[in-house]
Amino acid sequence: MFQENGINAKIKSATVKYHSSGQYYVSLKCEKNVQLEEEIDWSSVPDDQIIGLDLGLTHFYIDSNGKKVENPNYLKESLIKLAKLQRQLKNKKIGSSNYKKLQKKIAKLHLHIANKRKDFLHKESRKLVNENQVIMLEDLNVKGLIKNKKLARSIADVSWSMFKTYISYKAAWDNKKVVLVDRFFASSKQCNECHEKNTLLSLSDRFWVCPKCGTLQDRDINAAKNIKEEGIRLLRTPSLVA
Ligand SMILES: [Zn+2]
Known part of the structure; x- marks a missing residue:
């Protein structure tokens, strides 16, 4: 039996892996019976239980409540x-x-690096699902983005795609929903x-004043709010949500 953090599961198999760093890993395949929860009517979830995320380079993500989560240092x-x-x-003799x-x-x-990243992504995704x-996310074309040669960008892309995966399966475990915008x-x-659409906005504008209503907008928070709004529209038009 596997028993940890309130999980009681039957171990079905174990796989031992060797990593070139000299460490060994064991992964356990476990089985647990779970009670299927009642079907939720997603179109009636109140707005305050819905969050929109804007994934970015200046921060790891910005949410529709105005919270900014930094990229880990x-x-x-x-x-x-x-x-x-x-x-x-490069300066060493090959094979020496x-x-x-x-x-x-x-x-x-x-x-x-990989472990630190996973730890960060697991903690953040768990918090969001709890x-x-x-959770509304931008449906980023990660494959297309990875082709970008800039290192910072490609690292971020890998993290984003892992983050989406982690959020999605944790949400499925907890009977919660992810909507891709x-x-x-x-x-x-x-x-x-x-x-109003501000067509004069350039990528370098972090803040801008709306030419129509005069609201001072933080670029990323505004984007996260728009993602949430678009996600809600999809959610309340059930034929549009997979
Ligand atoms: Zn406005």
């Missing part, structure tokens, strides 16, 4: 360290003991107060 430091080690590796030692060190750092009934939906340029 460890990533930047670790990436600098990684680049340094990889430069050192120093080369192998350095290789192992690099593998360990890769693993460290605190909300419905079309990425072509003009989430940044439209004022959430009066719905």
Whole structure:
């Protein structure tokens, strides 16, 4: 039996994996009977139990309540360290003991970065699913974005796609819902107060004043609010939500 954090599950199998950093991992496949919960009428979930997220580069995400979650700092430091080690590796003789030692060190750092990232994404996704009934996300074309050569961007893309996966399966476990909002939906340029489209808005404008209603808009919070609004529209038109 597997017993932890209130989970009681029957272990069906165990797989041992070796990682090139020198560490071993065991993954357990467990089985648990769960009671299926009642079908929820998603179109009647109150607005305050619904959240919209805008995933970005300035922050990891910004939500429709105005909360901004920073990108974790460890990533930047670790990436600098990684680049340094990889430069050192180039100067070592391939196959020498120093080369192998350095290789192992690099593998360990890769693993460290991956684990830190997973830890961050698990905690954030768990919090979101615990605190909300419905989570609205932008349906980013991650495959298209990964082609972008900028490192910061590609790292963010990987995190976003993992984040979406983590939110989706945790939501499914807890009988909650994820709604994907079309990425072509003009989430940044439209004022959430009066719905006027600000065509003069450029990417560098972090704040702007709506030319029609005069509201001072924070670019990312406004975008998250628009994602929530569009998601609610989809939710209340059941034929549009898968
Ligand atoms: Zn406006």
